[in-house]
Amino acid sequence: MSLLQATEVAKRYGGLAALSDVDLSVGEGEFVAVIGPNGAGKSTLLNVLTGLVLPDGGRVLLDGWDMTRAATHKRVRGGLGRTFQHGRPFARLSVLENVMTGAAIQSGRSELDLRERAMAVLDQMGLAADAQAPIESLSYGHRRMVEMCRALACEPRVLLLDEPAAGLNSAEVDQLVDRLTELRGKHRIAIVLIEHNMGMVMRLAERIMVLNFGCKIAEGTPSEIQSDPAVLSAYLGEGYRHAGV
Amino acid sequence: MSIRFPLLLGAFILIAGLGLSMMLADYHLRLLNLAVISAIAVIGLNFAFGYAGLISLGHAAFVGAGAYGVALLTTLLAWSPWLALPAAVAGTALLAMLIGVPLLRLKGHYLALATLGFNVCFSIVAANWIEVTGGTNGISRIPELQIAGHALGNERSYLWFALVVLAASATVAALIHASRHGRAMIAVRDDETASSMTGIDVPRAKLAAFLLSSVYAAVAGGLFACHMRFISPEDFNYAHSITYLAMLVVGGEGSIVGAILGALLVTFLPEWLRFLGSAYLAFFGLFVLAILIFLPSGLAGIRRPASFSRDGRIKTLALVGASREARQ
Numbered sequence: 099m100s101l102l103q104a105t106e107v108a109k110r111y112g113g114l115a116a117l118s119d120v121d122l123s124v125g126e127g128e129f130v131a132v133i134g135p136n137g138a139g140k141s142t143l144l145n146v147l148t149g150l151v152l153p154d155g156g157r158v159l160l161d162g163w164d165m166t167r168a169a170t171h172k173r174v175r176g177g178l179g180r181t182f183q184h185g186r187p188f189a190r191l192s193v194l195e196n197v198m199t200g201a202a203i204q205s206g207r208s209e210l211d212l213r214e215r216a217m218a219v220l221d222q223m224g225l226a227a228d229a230q231a232p233i234e235s236l237s238y239g240h241r242r243m244v245e246m247c248r249a250l251a252c253e254p255r256v257l258l259l260d261e262p263a264a265g266l267n268s269a270e271v272d273q274l275v276d277r278l279t280e281l282r283g284k285h286r287i288a289i290v291l292i293e294h295n296m297g298m299v300m301r302l303a304e305r306i307m308v309l310n311f312g313c314k315i316a317e318g319t320p321s322e323i324q325s326d327p328a329v330l331s332a333y334l335g336e337g338y339r340h341a342g343v
Numbered sequence: 344m345s346i347r348f349p350l351l352l353g354a355f356i357l358i359a360g361l362g363l364s365m366m367l368a369d370y371h372l373r374l375l376n377l378a379v380i381s382a383i384a385v386i387g388l389n390f391a392f393g394y395a396g397l398i399s400l401g402h403a404a405f406v407g408a409g410a411y412g413v414a415l416l417t418t419l420l421a422w423s424p425w426l427a428l429p430a431a432v433a434g435t436a437l438l439a440m441l442i443g444v445p446l447l448r449l450k451g452h453y454l455a456l457a458t459l460g461f462n463v464c465f466s467i468v469a470a471n472w473i474e475v476t477g478g479t480n481g482i483s484r485i486p487e488l489q490i491a492g493h494a495l496g497n498e499r500s501y502l503w504f505a506l507v508v509l510a511a512s513a514t515v516a517a518l519i520h521a522s523r524h525g526r527a528m529i530a531v532r533d534d535e536t537a538s539s540m541t542g543i544d545v546p547r548a549k550l551a552a553f554l555l556s557s558v559y560a561a562v563a564g565g566l567f568a569c570h571m572r573f574i575s576p577e578d579f580n581y582a583h584s585i586t587y588l589a590m591l592v593v594g595g596e597g598s599i600v601g602a603i604l605g606a607l608l609v610t611f612l613p614e615w616l617r618f619l620g621s622a623y624l625a626f627f628g629l630f631v632l633a634i635l636i637f638l639p640s641g642l643a644g645i646r647r648p649a650s651f652s653r654d655g656r657i658k659t660l661a662l663v664g665a666s667r668e669a670r671q
Binding site: 148150169170171174179180182186187188189190191195198199200202203209245248249252 | 529530532534539541542543544597
Protein backbone atom coordinates (compact mmCIF):
# COMPACT_ATOMS: atom_id res chain seq x y z
CA MET A 99 0.00 0.00 0.00
CA SER A 100 1.24 3.46 -0.77
CA LEU A 101 2.31 5.86 1.94
CA LEU A 102 0.71 8.98 0.52
CA GLN A 103 -2.34 8.57 -1.62
CA ALA A 104 -4.58 11.16 -3.22
CA THR A 105 -7.63 9.89 -5.09
CA GLU A 106 -9.77 11.88 -7.50
CA VAL A 107 -8.77 15.19 -5.99
CA ALA A 108 -10.73 18.09 -7.44
CA LYS A 109 -10.51 21.81 -6.80
CA ARG A 110 -12.31 24.60 -8.62
CA TYR A 111 -11.76 28.35 -8.35
CA GLY A 112 -14.95 29.83 -9.77
CA GLY A 113 -15.13 28.56 -13.33
CA LEU A 114 -11.52 27.39 -13.38
CA ALA A 115 -10.79 23.75 -12.63
CA ALA A 116 -7.42 23.94 -10.89
CA LEU A 117 -7.46 20.16 -10.37
CA SER A 118 -9.86 17.67 -11.91
CA ASP A 119 -9.87 14.17 -10.49
CA VAL A 120 -6.12 13.89 -10.03
CA ASP A 121 -4.70 10.71 -8.50
CA LEU A 122 -1.29 10.55 -6.91
CA SER A 123 0.28 7.72 -5.02
CA VAL A 124 3.70 7.73 -3.43
CA GLY A 125 5.26 4.63 -1.92
CA GLU A 126 7.67 4.56 1.01
CA GLY A 127 11.04 5.96 0.02
CA GLU A 128 9.86 6.68 -3.51
CA PHE A 129 10.90 9.74 -5.51
CA VAL A 130 8.05 11.18 -7.58
CA ALA A 131 8.25 14.35 -9.63
CA VAL A 132 5.26 16.41 -10.69
CA ILE A 133 5.87 18.55 -13.75
CA GLY A 134 3.77 20.66 -16.04
CA PRO A 135 3.45 24.19 -17.40
CA ASN A 136 2.79 27.17 -15.09
CA GLY A 137 -0.81 27.14 -13.90
CA ALA A 138 -1.17 23.40 -14.43
CA GLY A 139 -2.23 22.89 -10.81
CA LYS A 140 1.04 21.63 -9.32
CA SER A 141 1.10 24.01 -6.39
CA THR A 142 -2.64 23.55 -5.84
CA LEU A 143 -1.99 19.83 -5.58
CA LEU A 144 0.65 20.43 -2.89
CA ASN A 145 -1.72 22.80 -1.10
CA VAL A 146 -4.43 20.14 -1.08
CA LEU A 147 -1.99 17.52 0.18
CA THR A 148 -0.83 19.83 2.99
CA GLY A 149 -4.28 21.13 3.90
CA LEU A 150 -3.63 24.76 3.00
CA VAL A 151 -6.47 24.38 0.49
CA LEU A 152 -9.39 22.04 1.05
CA PRO A 153 -10.43 20.07 -2.05
CA ASP A 154 -13.97 20.10 -3.46
CA GLY A 155 -13.80 16.36 -4.00
CA GLY A 156 -11.55 13.37 -3.50
CA ARG A 157 -9.60 12.00 -0.58
CA VAL A 158 -6.07 12.27 0.74
CA LEU A 159 -4.63 9.43 2.81
CA LEU A 160 -1.34 9.27 4.70
CA ASP A 161 -0.43 5.72 5.61
CA GLY A 162 -4.11 4.81 5.68
CA TRP A 163 -5.17 7.85 7.70
CA ASP A 164 -7.83 9.93 5.94
CA MET A 165 -6.52 13.46 6.39
CA THR A 166 -8.56 15.14 3.64
CA ARG A 167 -9.97 17.72 6.10
CA ALA A 168 -7.30 17.59 8.82
CA ALA A 169 -5.51 20.75 9.95
CA THR A 170 -2.08 21.34 8.44
CA HIS A 171 -0.13 21.02 11.69
CA LYS A 172 -1.74 17.63 12.34
CA ARG A 173 -0.62 16.38 8.93
CA VAL A 174 2.88 17.58 9.68
CA ARG A 175 2.83 15.73 12.99
CA GLY A 176 1.63 12.69 11.06
CA GLY A 177 4.74 12.73 8.89
CA LEU A 178 4.17 15.19 6.06
CA GLY A 179 6.78 17.86 5.32
CA ARG A 180 6.91 20.66 2.78
CA THR A 181 9.05 23.50 1.56
CA PHE A 182 7.65 26.54 -0.21
CA GLN A 183 8.28 27.92 -3.66
CA HIS A 184 10.45 30.87 -2.66
CA GLY A 185 11.55 29.67 0.76
CA ARG A 186 9.84 30.85 3.90
CA PRO A 187 12.21 30.63 6.87
CA PHE A 188 11.19 32.54 10.02
CA ALA A 189 13.01 35.86 9.62
CA ARG A 190 13.10 36.79 13.31
CA LEU A 191 14.68 33.52 14.43
CA SER A 192 18.27 32.43 13.90
CA VAL A 193 19.14 29.52 11.63
CA LEU A 194 19.41 27.15 14.58
CA GLU A 195 16.16 28.40 16.13
CA ASN A 196 14.37 27.90 12.81
CA VAL A 197 15.40 24.28 12.75
CA MET A 198 14.67 23.83 16.47
CA THR A 199 11.08 24.89 15.77
CA GLY A 200 10.84 21.90 13.48
CA ALA A 201 12.48 19.54 15.96
CA ALA A 202 9.83 20.52 18.54
CA ILE A 203 7.33 18.47 16.51
CA GLN A 204 7.39 15.84 19.27
CA SER A 205 6.37 17.28 22.62
CA GLY A 206 8.41 16.51 25.69
CA ARG A 207 11.86 17.02 24.18
CA SER A 208 14.24 19.09 26.29
CA GLU A 209 15.81 22.27 24.93
CA LEU A 210 19.16 20.50 24.83
CA ASP A 211 17.65 17.64 22.86
CA LEU A 212 16.03 20.06 20.40
CA ARG A 213 19.33 21.85 19.94
CA GLU A 214 21.24 18.64 19.31
CA ARG A 215 18.70 17.35 16.82
CA ALA A 216 18.68 20.68 15.00
CA MET A 217 22.48 20.76 14.89
CA ALA A 218 22.53 17.22 13.50
CA VAL A 219 20.23 18.25 10.64
CA LEU A 220 22.23 21.41 9.93
CA ASP A 221 25.42 19.38 9.96
CA GLN A 222 24.02 16.88 7.51
CA MET A 223 22.91 19.61 5.12
CA GLY A 224 26.20 21.48 5.42
CA LEU A 225 24.84 24.51 7.28
CA ALA A 226 26.34 23.94 10.71
CA ALA A 227 28.70 26.90 10.36
CA ASP A 228 25.74 29.27 9.94
CA ALA A 229 23.81 27.97 12.97
CA GLN A 230 23.89 31.24 14.93
CA ALA A 231 23.47 33.53 11.94
CA PRO A 232 20.32 35.63 11.51
CA ILE A 233 18.31 34.63 8.44
CA GLU A 234 18.76 37.93 6.67
CA SER A 235 22.52 37.53 6.57
CA LEU A 236 22.18 34.42 4.39
CA SER A 237 22.14 34.12 0.63
CA TYR A 238 18.91 33.14 -1.12
CA GLY A 239 20.16 29.60 -1.66
CA HIS A 240 21.13 29.21 1.98
CA ARG A 241 17.76 30.51 3.15
CA ARG A 242 16.07 27.84 1.11
CA MET A 243 18.36 25.23 2.64
CA VAL A 244 17.41 26.47 6.12
CA GLU A 245 13.79 25.89 5.23
CA MET A 246 14.64 22.42 4.00
CA CYS A 247 16.47 21.71 7.27
CA ARG A 248 13.46 22.93 9.24
CA ALA A 249 11.20 20.58 7.29
CA LEU A 250 13.63 17.70 7.81
CA ALA A 251 13.78 18.37 11.54
CA CYS A 252 10.05 17.55 11.62
CA GLU A 253 11.15 14.01 10.66
CA PRO A 254 8.81 13.65 7.69
CA ARG A 255 8.08 10.37 5.98
CA VAL A 256 6.98 12.23 2.88
CA LEU A 257 8.64 15.49 1.89
CA LEU A 258 6.98 17.77 -0.65
CA LEU A 259 9.39 20.14 -2.39
CA ASP A 260 7.93 23.07 -4.32
CA GLU A 261 10.49 24.15 -6.93
CA PRO A 262 13.53 23.86 -4.66
CA ALA A 263 15.94 24.69 -7.48
CA ALA A 264 14.25 27.93 -8.55
CA GLY A 265 16.68 30.81 -8.18
CA LEU A 266 19.68 28.61 -7.42
CA ASN A 267 22.80 28.69 -9.59
CA SER A 268 23.95 25.49 -11.27
CA ALA A 269 26.55 24.68 -8.60
CA GLU A 270 23.87 25.02 -5.94
CA VAL A 271 21.51 22.84 -7.94
CA ASP A 272 24.19 20.12 -8.16
CA GLN A 273 24.69 20.37 -4.42
CA LEU A 274 20.94 20.13 -3.85
CA VAL A 275 20.74 17.00 -6.01
CA ASP A 276 23.57 15.42 -4.01
CA ARG A 277 21.91 16.22 -0.69
CA LEU A 278 18.55 14.87 -1.81
CA THR A 279 20.14 11.66 -3.05
CA GLU A 280 21.98 11.33 0.26
CA LEU A 281 18.80 11.94 2.24
CA ARG A 282 16.91 9.23 0.46
CA GLY A 283 19.75 6.80 0.90
CA LYS A 284 19.96 7.43 4.63
CA HIS A 285 16.41 7.97 5.79
CA ARG A 286 14.19 6.45 3.14
CA ILE A 287 12.13 9.62 2.98
CA ALA A 288 9.62 9.63 0.15
CA ILE A 289 9.91 12.81 -1.89
CA VAL A 290 7.42 14.57 -4.13
CA LEU A 291 9.24 17.15 -6.24
CA ILE A 292 7.68 19.96 -8.23
CA GLU A 293 10.33 21.38 -10.52
CA HIS A 294 10.90 23.10 -13.84
CA ASN A 295 14.57 22.16 -13.96
CA MET A 296 14.24 19.07 -16.17
CA GLY A 297 17.86 18.07 -15.73
CA MET A 298 17.27 17.73 -12.01
CA VAL A 299 13.92 15.97 -12.45
CA MET A 300 15.30 13.41 -14.88
CA ARG A 301 18.31 12.70 -12.65
CA LEU A 302 16.32 12.18 -9.46
CA ALA A 303 12.80 11.00 -10.18
CA GLU A 304 11.81 7.35 -10.31
CA ARG A 305 8.38 8.27 -11.54
CA ILE A 306 7.05 11.45 -13.12
CA MET A 307 3.51 12.74 -13.22
CA VAL A 308 2.60 15.42 -15.74
CA LEU A 309 -0.22 17.89 -15.12
CA ASN A 310 -1.78 20.19 -17.66
CA PHE A 311 -4.82 22.42 -17.01
CA GLY A 312 -5.52 20.53 -13.80
CA CYS A 313 -5.57 17.08 -15.42
CA LYS A 314 -3.04 14.32 -15.28
CA ILE A 315 -1.91 13.81 -18.88
CA ALA A 316 0.83 11.25 -18.32
CA GLU A 317 2.62 9.26 -15.67
CA GLY A 318 5.65 7.03 -15.99
CA THR A 319 9.42 6.66 -15.75
CA PRO A 320 11.61 9.54 -16.94
CA SER A 321 12.33 7.82 -20.25
CA GLU A 322 8.66 7.12 -20.88
CA ILE A 323 7.77 10.73 -20.13
CA GLN A 324 10.50 12.10 -22.39
CA SER A 325 9.04 10.30 -25.36
CA ASP A 326 5.35 10.77 -24.55
CA PRO A 327 3.80 12.78 -27.39
CA ALA A 328 1.17 14.45 -25.14
CA VAL A 329 3.89 15.66 -22.74
CA LEU A 330 6.12 16.86 -25.55
CA SER A 331 3.36 18.98 -27.05
CA ALA A 332 1.98 20.31 -23.75
CA TYR A 333 5.17 21.03 -21.86
CA LEU A 334 8.58 19.78 -22.88
CA GLY A 335 8.31 20.89 -26.51
CA GLU A 336 9.04 18.85 -29.61
CA GLY A 337 12.66 19.96 -29.52
CA TYR A 338 13.23 18.33 -26.12
CA ARG A 339 13.72 14.83 -27.51
CA HIS A 340 16.62 15.99 -29.62
CA ALA A 341 18.17 18.54 -27.27
CA GLY A 342 19.04 15.86 -24.71
CA VAL A 343 19.09 17.85 -21.45
CA MET B 344 19.83 32.01 25.13
CA SER B 345 20.47 29.84 28.14
CA ILE B 346 18.87 29.94 31.56
CA ARG B 347 21.55 32.43 32.63
CA PHE B 348 20.01 35.44 30.92
CA PRO B 349 16.57 35.15 32.60
CA LEU B 350 18.15 34.84 36.05
CA LEU B 351 20.58 37.69 35.46
CA LEU B 352 17.72 39.85 34.23
CA GLY B 353 15.71 39.16 37.39
CA ALA B 354 18.70 39.84 39.62
CA PHE B 355 19.54 43.06 37.80
CA ILE B 356 15.96 44.34 38.21
CA LEU B 357 16.08 43.67 41.95
CA ILE B 358 19.47 45.30 42.48
CA ALA B 359 18.82 48.35 40.28
CA GLY B 360 15.37 48.82 41.81
CA LEU B 361 16.67 48.47 45.34
CA GLY B 362 19.34 51.06 44.62
CA LEU B 363 16.80 53.48 43.20
CA SER B 364 14.40 52.92 46.09
CA MET B 365 17.07 54.13 48.50
CA MET B 366 17.88 57.26 46.52
CA LEU B 367 14.50 58.60 45.45
CA ALA B 368 12.06 60.76 47.38
CA ASP B 369 8.48 59.73 48.05
CA TYR B 370 6.89 61.34 45.01
CA HIS B 371 9.34 59.71 42.64
CA LEU B 372 8.93 56.42 44.45
CA ARG B 373 5.25 56.62 43.68
CA LEU B 374 6.00 57.15 40.00
CA LEU B 375 8.48 54.30 40.08
CA ASN B 376 5.80 52.05 41.56
CA LEU B 377 3.48 52.98 38.71
CA ALA B 378 6.26 52.39 36.19
CA VAL B 379 7.04 48.97 37.65
CA ILE B 380 3.35 48.01 37.54
CA SER B 381 3.10 49.24 33.94
CA ALA B 382 6.26 47.30 33.09
CA ILE B 383 4.58 44.06 34.18
CA ALA B 384 1.60 44.84 31.96
CA VAL B 385 3.86 45.74 29.02
CA ILE B 386 5.90 42.54 29.39
CA GLY B 387 2.53 40.83 29.02
CA LEU B 388 1.59 42.86 25.96
CA ASN B 389 4.93 41.83 24.48
CA PHE B 390 3.74 38.21 24.33
CA ALA B 391 0.72 39.17 22.23
CA PHE B 392 2.16 41.99 20.13
CA GLY B 393 5.92 41.58 20.30
CA TYR B 394 6.03 37.81 19.77
CA ALA B 395 2.79 36.65 18.21
CA GLY B 396 2.05 39.90 16.35
CA LEU B 397 -1.47 40.25 17.74
CA ILE B 398 -2.28 43.96 17.78
CA SER B 399 -4.24 44.24 21.01
CA LEU B 400 -5.77 47.60 21.85
CA GLY B 401 -7.67 46.13 24.78
CA HIS B 402 -4.81 45.48 27.15
CA ALA B 403 -6.03 48.05 29.70
CA ALA B 404 -9.31 46.12 29.97
CA PHE B 405 -7.40 43.07 31.20
CA VAL B 406 -5.45 45.24 33.63
CA GLY B 407 -8.86 46.56 34.73
CA ALA B 408 -10.30 43.06 35.04
CA GLY B 409 -7.47 42.12 37.40
CA ALA B 410 -7.85 45.34 39.37
CA TYR B 411 -11.64 45.12 39.66
CA GLY B 412 -11.36 41.44 40.55
CA VAL B 413 -9.09 42.21 43.49
CA ALA B 414 -11.13 45.26 44.50
CA LEU B 415 -14.46 43.42 44.47
CA LEU B 416 -13.23 40.29 46.19
CA THR B 417 -11.55 42.26 48.97
CA THR B 418 -14.26 44.88 49.54
CA LEU B 419 -17.51 42.99 48.83
CA LEU B 420 -16.49 39.53 50.00
CA ALA B 421 -13.79 40.65 52.44
CA TRP B 422 -11.26 38.19 51.03
CA SER B 423 -7.61 38.57 51.89
CA PRO B 424 -5.75 40.36 49.04
CA TRP B 425 -3.40 37.38 48.86
CA LEU B 426 -6.33 35.16 47.99
CA ALA B 427 -8.01 37.76 45.80
CA LEU B 428 -4.91 38.30 43.62
CA PRO B 429 -4.63 34.76 42.22
CA ALA B 430 -8.42 34.49 41.94
CA ALA B 431 -8.58 37.74 39.95
CA VAL B 432 -5.74 36.58 37.69
CA ALA B 433 -7.48 33.26 37.05
CA GLY B 434 -10.78 35.06 36.37
CA THR B 435 -9.08 37.39 33.90
CA ALA B 436 -7.45 34.46 32.11
CA LEU B 437 -10.89 32.88 31.77
CA LEU B 438 -12.28 36.13 30.38
CA ALA B 439 -9.37 36.31 27.92
CA MET B 440 -10.08 32.75 26.84
CA LEU B 441 -13.77 33.52 26.27
CA ILE B 442 -13.14 36.58 24.12
CA GLY B 443 -9.88 35.29 22.63
CA VAL B 444 -11.38 32.21 21.00
CA PRO B 445 -13.73 34.21 18.74
CA LEU B 446 -11.62 37.39 18.38
CA LEU B 447 -8.35 35.72 17.45
CA ARG B 448 -9.92 34.50 14.23
CA LEU B 449 -9.56 38.12 13.14
CA LYS B 450 -6.29 39.41 11.75
CA GLY B 451 -4.32 42.63 11.77
CA HIS B 452 -6.37 45.79 11.92
CA TYR B 453 -9.61 43.89 12.42
CA LEU B 454 -8.22 42.35 15.59
CA ALA B 455 -7.00 45.78 16.69
CA LEU B 456 -10.49 47.23 16.26
CA ALA B 457 -12.20 44.29 17.96
CA THR B 458 -9.93 44.47 21.01
CA LEU B 459 -10.42 48.24 21.09
CA GLY B 460 -14.17 47.58 21.13
CA PHE B 461 -13.69 45.15 23.98
CA ASN B 462 -11.85 47.82 25.95
CA VAL B 463 -14.63 50.34 25.34
CA CYS B 464 -17.23 47.74 26.45
CA PHE B 465 -15.25 47.16 29.61
CA SER B 466 -15.23 50.86 30.43
CA ILE B 467 -18.96 51.18 29.79
CA VAL B 468 -19.79 48.22 32.01
CA ALA B 469 -17.45 49.43 34.76
CA ALA B 470 -18.98 52.91 34.64
CA ASN B 471 -22.63 51.85 34.54
CA TRP B 472 -23.00 48.68 36.58
CA ILE B 473 -23.26 50.87 39.64
CA GLU B 474 -24.45 48.28 42.17
CA VAL B 475 -21.28 46.25 41.70
CA THR B 476 -18.55 48.54 40.41
CA GLY B 477 -19.71 51.75 42.03
CA GLY B 478 -19.92 53.36 38.59
CA THR B 479 -17.67 56.32 37.91
CA ASN B 480 -17.14 56.76 41.65
CA GLY B 481 -15.07 53.61 41.52
CA ILE B 482 -14.17 51.38 44.43
CA SER B 483 -12.30 52.75 47.41
CA ARG B 484 -10.97 51.32 50.67
CA ILE B 485 -9.20 48.42 49.04
CA PRO B 486 -7.21 46.86 51.90
CA GLU B 487 -3.44 47.21 51.87
CA LEU B 488 -1.16 44.25 51.35
CA GLN B 489 0.48 42.79 54.43
CA ILE B 490 3.49 40.53 54.60
CA ALA B 491 3.89 38.66 57.91
CA GLY B 492 1.88 41.28 59.74
CA HIS B 493 3.83 44.10 58.08
CA ALA B 494 1.63 46.43 56.07
CA LEU B 495 3.11 47.58 52.78
CA GLY B 496 1.78 50.99 53.64
CA ASN B 497 4.43 53.32 52.25
CA GLU B 498 5.75 53.76 48.75
CA ARG B 499 9.17 52.32 49.50
CA SER B 500 8.04 49.01 50.98
CA TYR B 501 5.43 48.59 48.27
CA LEU B 502 8.09 49.21 45.65
CA TRP B 503 10.21 46.40 47.06
CA PHE B 504 7.29 44.05 46.76
CA ALA B 505 6.45 45.26 43.24
CA LEU B 506 10.09 44.83 42.22
CA VAL B 507 10.06 41.20 43.34
CA VAL B 508 6.93 40.62 41.24
CA LEU B 509 8.50 42.42 38.26
CA ALA B 510 11.72 40.43 38.57
CA ALA B 511 9.78 37.17 38.73
CA SER B 512 7.57 38.22 35.79
CA ALA B 513 10.56 39.19 33.66
CA THR B 514 12.43 35.97 34.50
CA VAL B 515 9.45 33.80 33.61
CA ALA B 516 8.90 35.79 30.40
CA ALA B 517 12.56 35.35 29.41
CA LEU B 518 12.33 31.62 30.07
CA ILE B 519 9.24 31.38 27.87
CA HIS B 520 10.94 33.46 25.17
CA ALA B 521 13.82 30.99 25.05
CA SER B 522 11.55 27.95 24.98
CA ARG B 523 9.78 26.17 22.13
CA HIS B 524 6.62 28.08 23.08
CA GLY B 525 8.33 31.43 22.63
CA ARG B 526 9.80 30.36 19.30
CA ALA B 527 6.39 29.11 18.18
CA MET B 528 4.80 32.52 18.93
CA ILE B 529 7.55 34.35 17.06
CA ALA B 530 7.25 31.94 14.14
CA VAL B 531 3.49 32.56 13.97
CA ARG B 532 4.05 36.29 13.65
CA ASP B 533 6.63 35.78 10.92
CA ASP B 534 4.59 33.41 8.77
CA GLU B 535 1.42 31.59 9.80
CA THR B 536 1.40 29.19 6.85
CA ALA B 537 5.02 28.19 7.29
CA SER B 538 4.37 27.80 11.04
CA SER B 539 1.56 25.33 10.52
CA MET B 540 3.79 23.55 8.01
CA THR B 541 6.32 23.20 10.85
CA GLY B 542 3.78 21.42 13.03
CA ILE B 543 2.79 24.49 15.05
CA ASP B 544 -0.88 24.72 16.03
CA VAL B 545 -1.29 28.36 14.99
CA PRO B 546 -4.63 29.17 16.69
CA ARG B 547 -3.35 27.58 19.88
CA ALA B 548 -0.07 29.50 19.82
CA LYS B 549 -2.01 32.75 19.35
CA LEU B 550 -4.42 31.94 22.15
CA ALA B 551 -1.49 31.05 24.43
CA ALA B 552 0.15 34.41 23.70
CA PHE B 553 -3.14 36.22 24.30
CA LEU B 554 -3.77 34.36 27.58
CA LEU B 555 -0.23 35.00 28.82
CA SER B 556 -0.60 38.67 28.01
CA SER B 557 -3.89 38.84 29.94
CA VAL B 558 -2.38 37.05 32.94
CA TYR B 559 0.47 39.57 33.14
CA ALA B 560 -2.07 42.38 32.72
CA ALA B 561 -4.19 41.01 35.57
CA VAL B 562 -1.15 40.76 37.86
CA ALA B 563 -0.37 44.40 37.05
CA GLY B 564 -4.02 45.34 37.67
CA GLY B 565 -4.08 43.57 41.03
CA LEU B 566 -0.88 45.35 42.09
CA PHE B 567 -2.33 48.65 40.90
CA ALA B 568 -5.50 48.16 42.97
CA CYS B 569 -3.52 47.29 46.11
CA HIS B 570 -1.15 50.20 45.54
CA MET B 571 -3.69 52.96 44.84
CA ARG B 572 -6.32 51.37 47.09
CA PHE B 573 -8.87 53.15 44.92
CA ILE B 574 -9.80 52.36 41.34
CA SER B 575 -12.27 53.83 38.86
CA PRO B 576 -13.16 53.08 35.21
CA GLU B 577 -10.94 55.93 33.98
CA ASP B 578 -7.83 54.05 35.06
CA PHE B 579 -8.51 51.40 32.43
CA ASN B 580 -9.93 53.16 29.39
CA TYR B 581 -8.61 52.53 25.93
CA ALA B 582 -6.18 55.44 26.05
CA HIS B 583 -4.21 53.37 28.56
CA SER B 584 -4.14 50.46 26.13
CA ILE B 585 -2.55 52.76 23.60
CA THR B 586 -0.09 54.00 26.18
CA TYR B 587 0.96 50.40 26.91
CA LEU B 588 1.49 49.89 23.21
CA ALA B 589 3.53 53.12 23.00
CA MET B 590 5.66 51.90 25.92
CA LEU B 591 6.34 48.63 24.11
CA VAL B 592 7.15 50.33 20.82
CA VAL B 593 9.45 52.90 22.43
CA GLY B 594 11.22 50.22 24.44
CA GLY B 595 11.38 47.71 21.62
CA GLU B 596 8.73 45.22 20.62
CA GLY B 597 9.80 41.64 21.03
CA SER B 598 12.17 42.50 23.88
CA ILE B 599 11.54 42.07 27.61
CA VAL B 600 14.25 44.57 28.53
CA GLY B 601 12.64 46.92 26.03
CA ALA B 602 9.23 46.51 27.66
CA ILE B 603 10.68 47.55 31.02
CA LEU B 604 12.70 50.47 29.60
CA GLY B 605 9.68 51.70 27.67
CA ALA B 606 7.42 51.58 30.73
CA LEU B 607 9.99 53.51 32.80
CA LEU B 608 10.65 56.13 30.16
CA VAL B 609 7.03 56.80 29.20
CA THR B 610 6.08 57.06 32.89
CA PHE B 611 8.89 59.45 33.83
CA LEU B 612 9.16 61.51 30.67
CA PRO B 613 6.15 63.76 31.49
CA GLU B 614 7.75 64.57 34.85
CA TRP B 615 11.14 65.43 33.41
CA LEU B 616 9.55 67.57 30.74
CA ARG B 617 7.01 69.30 32.91
CA PHE B 618 8.52 72.69 31.98
CA LEU B 619 7.19 72.17 28.45
CA GLY B 620 3.63 72.52 29.70
CA SER B 621 1.02 71.67 27.12
CA ALA B 622 3.74 71.41 24.44
CA TYR B 623 4.69 68.12 26.03
CA LEU B 624 2.30 66.09 23.90
CA ALA B 625 3.80 67.51 20.72
CA PHE B 626 7.26 66.70 22.04
CA PHE B 627 6.22 63.18 22.99
CA GLY B 628 4.83 62.64 19.51
CA LEU B 629 8.08 63.81 17.91
CA PHE B 630 10.10 61.75 20.35
CA VAL B 631 8.23 58.56 19.47
CA LEU B 632 8.54 59.40 15.77
CA ALA B 633 12.28 59.85 16.19
CA ILE B 634 12.51 56.47 17.91
CA LEU B 635 10.54 54.79 15.15
CA ILE B 636 12.73 56.31 12.46
CA PHE B 637 16.16 56.04 14.04
CA LEU B 638 15.65 53.08 16.38
CA PRO B 639 12.94 50.99 14.75
CA SER B 640 13.55 48.22 17.23
CA GLY B 641 13.21 50.59 20.18
CA LEU B 642 15.59 51.44 23.00
CA ALA B 643 16.44 47.77 23.42
CA GLY B 644 17.48 47.74 19.75
CA ILE B 645 20.52 49.88 20.49
CA ARG B 646 22.47 46.68 20.99
CA ARG B 647 20.68 44.70 18.27
CA PRO B 648 20.63 45.06 14.51
CA ALA B 649 18.10 47.76 13.73
CA SER B 650 16.49 45.77 10.99
CA PHE B 651 15.06 43.16 13.35
CA SER B 652 11.61 44.68 13.42
CA ARG B 653 11.49 46.74 10.28
CA ASP B 654 7.97 45.63 9.48
CA GLY B 655 6.54 47.19 12.64
CA ARG B 656 7.40 50.72 11.64
CA ILE B 657 4.49 51.80 9.51
CA LYS B 658 1.75 50.17 11.58
CA THR B 659 2.99 51.74 14.77
CA LEU B 660 3.16 55.25 13.33
CA ALA B 661 -0.61 55.25 13.04
CA LEU B 662 -0.97 53.87 16.55
CA VAL B 663 1.22 56.54 18.05
CA GLY B 664 -0.84 59.19 16.34
CA ALA B 665 -3.91 57.68 17.94
CA SER B 666 -2.14 57.63 21.28
CA ARG B 667 -1.62 61.36 21.18
CA GLU B 668 -5.23 62.04 20.30
CA ALA B 669 -6.46 59.79 23.05
CA ARG B 670 -4.38 61.56 25.66
CA GLN B 671 -5.75 64.98 24.80
